[in-house]
Amino acid sequence: MGSRAEQRESARQLAARLDAEGVGNVALTWVDNAGITRVKSVPAPRLSDVVTRGVGMSPVFDVFTSDDAIATSEHLGGPDGDLRLFPDLDRLTTLAAQPGWAWAPVDRYDQLGQPHPACQRLFARRMVDRAAAAGLELRMGFETEWVVTRAPQDLADAAALDYPCTGPAYGMARVVALSDYLRDVTEALTVQGVEVLQLHPEYAPGQFEVSTAAGDPLRAADDVVLVRETIRAVSARHGLRAGFAPSVVAGEVGNGCHLHLSLHRAGTSLHRTAGADWGLAPEAVAFLAGVLDALPALLAVGCPSPASYLRLQPSHWAGVYQCWGVENREAALRLVTGAPDDPDGGHTEVKTFDAAANPYLVVGAVIAAGLHGIDTAAQLPAPQAGDPGILGVRERARRGIVRLPATLTEAADRFEKATPLREALGDVLHGAVLAVRRAEEAHFAGQEPAEIAAATRWRW
Template structure:
């Protein structure tokens, strides 16, 4: 779809507003909306935003970043390929945007542009990436200023499917209307906790889907007087919610068309290739810094606990759901297509463009330097003693966002991939969020994260 197609469709559907959306350094989806009559010029010119918005935190304060104050602007330029009509908002459409400087060039602090740069790195090596995310979230009701789960269903329980059948059906219909195909849906471990998985897509589209799924689930839930939250740990006494990333790497031809899954080798254990192992080696080498981007909130680290199936250690294994990376078993009849890795230490407080871009950067470092990931783990890494884990090179993931940010600052591969402005602004935003919650109770922290995600 091009800009002209978008304008024509908006006119045909009598839209009044078109939202220009982006995901910021705080992991919050923000934006402005243009009146539909101005859409033609707005798509060309963009909508102005102060440079300070990339120093804006998830607690509505401004981090100190040189050049991101009250002076200066960038433009939100929409990608017409992301245009959708919103089923949950009357006469409204939306598009996801890149941040463009006044010189017409991509702004260095744009997360979506960062992912595009990593896609270009892959293309230089005749590779392309695909991904899909498992979206976990809670449905809740507001009671006396607090949130409570909308039901008391059990993990995978059909009772839970019945309890929320109408809202779930409306969510699925709304996603289908936006050409987002849902692969699986089930109730999760917590009461009223849901999980939906969408189909694999080229990596940029996969990141766009993360934003669109979050927007859609929350928007539809409100029509049923419910709140949907993707916060990592919205209830202190219940299971956390992740955004597990399923990722695959593909060989491309000279036209950029995918030809073969580079993670597949029928002669290797589990059908997982040596190149795939090097990619895993790179991710594990940088995992303690990577989680600063994939698990981007103080609330995230209440979820990353041993024996909670959320991953607490930098380990991998075949169908090992306690490792940071799981290599899923292949599906009969489509073995070559189904080879992928699952990154479990990821949640919706991370910006999906930063998370996926950094995952690529870490994995490419593993391929370039042929980093050996070591032996796959056959048991829960948390069941080893400290000495056994040290012998196996298995390290605890950071237990706080501050610790993860320390690791990110020291990781030259990831910071160089991000670039100075994006790395500096992201770390500053996250340090400010850490400082905000230092004197808050766990209950105050969870309540703040509940609504924003």
């Protein structure tokens, strides 16, 4: 990181660059355990002070719920204490759709300069470092799905869903109707250094998806935050409103945020091993088996809201059964074979997760589960072909295919008992995540699906 004096000098140079670009404010963001992106902003000329002194913020935000209620855990909660937010200036980005603004993610430390044990971004960094210590390089990328509507002119009509485009799912008609908007989304992301792989209409009304390039897992998590807020800003400039909630309308296809990952050792893909079953090296098999085994508990990380379980329905390409398959979009883990002439083309998609999840928790927890699989020499079962949802109960049982948790309560119960995840997260962060999940359960207990969807529709 360099000395404090070097950091201040680097920050001064960056502030001068921002001034030349007409940037006056910097948004400093972190993502809480309910998946909400929280922010403190500072004037750009203060960067040199901020990188050495940080910005104050209460640790109570680690137990905020999605509706801004405050839960408590054994270690966190209440009005006491303070943290310091330190921006990662390597990710400082001038925001293309918010003139006069820049953005940087933060790491959180206590007032004595020690890492905050519940900092999700530092947790993700630890897991990346743990994999690197084992000689493994992981590359990760996300698909971000969202629904766009016209912003209501009348606040009393804020619940109405007025879609700005019609036409069939995946249809060109939607692109034609919103071509200026979608072009601006792509251009803004590109200017900000986010490589867009593809953008297309999705299944639900007003729904789109953007896929971004894979890279270092920490950068991938940062990119998810930047992608969402960029889409939100571009939407606002077009008089539109973007929603990333898992369930926009109960009973319809919801928004996922699928994770793609690949493993490499010494620059060589472990998904392209000659002569190996499915092309997977033994370490890749064990890693993916660890992730598959941990999925019931990982759902409490990647599907953190009762609304998430409105999306997780069989035969909706959401991956609700604990199985894997080769190019099978109904399997929770989809092995993507990639182009035959692409040595880095093979990877795996985790289909269950959604955009209510904290992406730093997602990448860190998945790495922790995969490394545990390597440590225990875990093995994958036989791959599943076809939709397990159309199999009879007895046939699924014969194949060892079980339903993943269908409620947040069940997922949180599995998460509470998942010793490898608790050890990786640490007691403070694990306890905070669990406290938020229990609070979300209690808040929405007894509510109908339509009520849950309406209450959470615009929270993410």
